Amino acid sequence: MLKITPYLGILVLIVSIGGLWFPALGYFLLLVFAALFLISPFRGRWFCGNLCPRGSLADFWIVKISKKNKIPKAFRSFWLRVPVFILLMGFMTYRIISVIGSLNIFDKIGMILVTMCIVTTAIAILLGSYFSPRAWCTFCPMGTAQRLLGGKRYALKIEKEKCITCKKCDKICPMQLEVHKGAPLPDCIKCGRCIEACPKDALHF
Ligand code: SF4
Ligand code: SF4
Ligand code: SF4
Incomplete structure (x- = not known):
């Protein structure tokens, strides 16, 4: 984690609340996507563990209200992740195409991005408070995209001969991964x- 990671969550609130008055703030999402x-x-x-503002919101804010239950296995399944990806990306693309050619297009697209930020943040807070702070991150479309693009890169490695199977790694993992298994x-x-x-x-x- 970077030194700035704990402070990035505030950006989600700035875009979600400030964006209602200043739709241009929605374009911050394009920076995140890039x-x-x-x-x-x-x-x-x-990016999810170090620079994502919503990830930071989950780890440092949502964690305070979270029941810290087990994240359902179904959330990690591609049977859920792929439809959520197609649905959210498809809906956003459809809405952007539908305002092309209209007046104030810059603000309208900005507001579509702000709305997307508000809706997904609301889902993240609800799931995070009931299950675990990072529950949303198990099937967030942007997390799925990163997994598909580079899931094997910069892999975590375990030295089995040193491991005493204390499972402290599993307990602290915000994604509830079974780290000790290697x-x-x-x-x-x-x-x-x-x-x-x-x-x-x-x-x-
Ligand atoms: S999974 Fe989505 S919300 Fe969670 S940290 Fe990654 S990009 Fe951000
Ligand atoms: S179980 Fe995890 S924390 Fe414990 S020794 Fe093994 S690798 Fe380290
Ligand atoms: S295994 Fe879990 S705790 Fe370890 S770096 Fe990955 S996400 Fe973080």
């Missing part, structure tokens, strides 16, 4: 928490 698409072919879901973790968000928690220094990127 960053994650540029980073993921080299570092997988690193299997590939394409949904690892490279936050590094498990590395810090491991008493045997058995985990490395």
Whole structure:
């Protein structure tokens, strides 16, 4: 995690609330999309664990109201992730196409992006408070896209001979991954928490 990571969550609130008056703030989402698409072919879901404002909101704000239950397995399934990706991206594209040629197109597209930010943030807060702070991140379309683009990159490795199976890594993982098993973790968000928690220094990127 970077030093600025804990403070990025405020950007979600600025775009979601401020965007209602200043739709241009919605274009911040394009910056987010560009960053994650540029980073993921080299570092997988690193953006999710280090630079995503909503990820930061989950880890440092939603966590305060979360019941911290187990994230349902179905959330991780591609049977859910692919339809959610197609639905959200398709709906956003449809809405943008439908305002092309109208007056104030800049503001209208900005408002579509703001609305998308509000809706997905509301879902993230609801799921995060009932299940676990990062529940939304298990099937967020942008997380799925990063996994598909670079799920094998910058992989977490475990030195099995050092591991004492204490499972401290599993307990601290915000994505609730089974880190101790040493299997590939394409949904690892490279936050590094498990590395810090491991008493045997058995985990490395
Ligand atoms: S999964 Fe989505 S909301 Fe979660 S950190 Fe990644 S891009 Fe952000
Ligand atoms: S925290 Fe380290 S020692 Fe404990 S189970 Fe994980 S990898 Fe093994
Ligand atoms: S496996 Fe480790 S680095 Fe990856 S998300 Fe979990 S805690 Fe973070």
